[in-house]
Amino acid sequence: MGSLINKRVLLGVTGGIAAYKSADLVRRLRDTGAEVRVIMTRSATEFITPLTLQAVSGHPVHQQLLDTGPGLKHAGAGAEAAGMGHIELARWADAVLVAPASANFLARLAQGRADDLLSAVCLATEAPVAVAPAMNQQMWNNTATQSNLATIKKNAIRIFGPGEGSQACGEVGPGRMLEPVELVTLASELFATGELDGLTVLVTAGPTWEAIDPVRGLTNRSSGKMGYAVAQAAAESGARVILVSGPTSLPDPERVRSLHVESAQEMYDAVHQHAAKADIFIGVAAVADYRPARAAERKIKKTEIKLTLELERNPDILASVAALRPAPFMVGFAAETENLEQNARAKLESKKLDLVAANRVGADIGFAADENSLLLVGREDITELPTQSKTKLARALIHHIAARYHAKNDTKVHRLQRP
Numbered sequence: 001m002g003s004l005i006n007k008r009v010l011l012g013v014t015g016g017i018a019a020y021k022s023a024d025l026v027r028r029l030r031d032t033g034a035e036v037r038v039i040m041t042r043s044a045t046e047f048i049t050p051l052t053l054q055a056v057s058g059h060p061v062h063q064q065l066l067d068t069g070p071g072l073k074h075a076g077a078g079a080e081a082a083g084m085g086h087i088e089l090a091r092w093a094d095a096v097l098v099a100p101a102s103a104n105f106l107a108r109l110a111q112g113r114a115d116d117l118l119s120a121v122c123l124a125t126e127a128p129v130a131v132a133p134a135m136n137q138q139m140w141n142n143t144a145t146q147s148n149l150a151t152i153k154k155n156a157i158r159i160f161g162p163g164e165g166s167q168a169c170g171e172v173g174p175g176r177m178l179e180p181v182e183l184v185t186l187a188s189e190l191f192a193t194g195e196l197d198g199l200t201v202l203v204t205a206g207p208t209w210e211a212i213d214p215v216r217g218l219t220n221r222s223s224g225k226m227g228y229a230v231a232q233a234a235a236e237s238g239a240r241v242i243l244v245s246g247p248t249s250l251p252d253p254e255r256v257r258s259l260h261v262e263s264a265q266e267m268y269d270a271v272h273q274h275a276a277k278a279d280i281f282i283g284v285a286a287v288a289d290y291r292p293a294r295a296a297e298r299k300i301k302k303t304e305i306k307l308t309l310e311l312e313r314n315p316d317i318l319a320s321v322a323a324l325r326p327a328p329f330m331v332g333f334a335a336e337t338e339n340l341e342q343n344a345r346a347k348l349e350s351k352k353l354d355l356v357a358a359n360r361v362g363a364d365i366g367f368a369a370d371e372n373s374l375l376l377v378g379r380e381d382i383t384e385l386p387t388q389s390k391t392k393l394a395r396a397l398i399h400h401i402a403a404r405y406h407a408k409n410d411t412k413v414h415r416l417q418r419p
């Protein structure tokens with residue numbers, strides 16, 4: 001089973017007897033690493049209480065499309081969550097799963113209705129949407145339901161199940177909601193785009209640490225978040241990923257081979273051990289351009305009035321990989337305080353890259369922030385990825401890289417339309 005770590009799953013629960021399984025589904029989604037928020041339709045609350053789903057998800061359940069009740073914006077995670085409108089919820093979600101999805105809800109979805117919270121969120125979200133139908137077998141087989149399903153599929157909504165077997169109404173046939181464990185597996189596959197299947201992606205991330213003496217060093221404010229998110233997104237897209245990381249406080253990403261280094265020279269050595277087999281290289285690391293010419297063996301004592309630190313140039317890892325023949329598809333990052341496009345284009349040319357992802361850095365944006373935006377400067381085109389979480393941004397970047405990589409190499413493995 002794939003992982004749902006760092007994924008935000010919005011679970012929609014509609015009215016049907018299978019709603020009693022939704023509590024178990026929430027628990028299993030969370031066990032697999034997802035953060036879960038729940039929307040219930042009015043009829044769902046006839047089968048299971050919002051309190052149950054609030055308890056298992058750890059967040060208040062959303063029920064109303066228009067909720068102007070007082071106190072919703074109070075501080076605290078719970079109150080904040082309750083105050084989310086349909087647009088915020090639609091943006092928050094990495095995936096929307098409706099389980100159980102009743103025949104009535106499928107009809108609403110097919111019509112593109114937006115007069116209750118769940119239907120409105122399904123219309124407003126850019127995240128993948130999946131439904132797990134659950135209904136009586138006659139209702140499932142009815143031509144009205146089948147034609148609704150055809151419309152839903154055409155709108156790129158995934159249909160999970162249903163299973164066959166004995167039903168709560170005493171009949172036997174198709175219409176049972178899939179078991180929570182099966183739904184969790186299918187939900188994790190929503191993120192596996194297959195765009196980079198079979199390719200090897202080498203990513204650098206984090207800052208480097210250039211030792212001055214055994215306890216001091218030169219470093220920078222890179223948190224590693226963007227590089228780790230890029231490595232994770234590449235793994236989700238089916239690539240074999242090798243991440244060479246400078247010192248960060250982040251856990252290793254799932255399904256990624258992580259190599260830990262300190263200095264730029266160590267990063268250079270680790271990268272060149274793997275660069276020859278890489279199809280794509282993405283240099284996200286904020287590599288120190290200079291290092292102390294000599295690192296003192298013992299801690300430097302404050303005996304001198306003035307101390308001069310002599311620095312020498314570090315190797316440029318990105319440029320050195322771009323100089324390999326054959327070179328992988330080369331993606332560099334440019335952190336700039338001004339002239340984003342101009343500086344990015346200069347880097348593209350001077351380092352012989354295929355793409356530069358440029359981001360603005362300053363006191364409150366860039367390195368340590370959870371959100372970012374990117375300007376993607378290629379040889380022939382420029383694309384802007386607007387401000388969003390680094391996780392989503394990384395997925396959009398990988399989607400862009402995959403398209404350019406396949407165009408350049410004349411290969412195509414696009415199986416899904418969205419990042």
Ligand code: CTP
Pocket residue numbers: 204264283284285286287288289314315316317318319331332333334335347
């Ligand atoms: N990079 C690298 N090795 C270095 C320096 C940078 O691989 N020794 C990579 C970074 O990972 C990033 C890109 O090069 O992908 C950044 O380019 P760079 O020219 O170093 O950016 P700045 O340091 O901002 O350069 P300048 O100060 O000249 O603008």
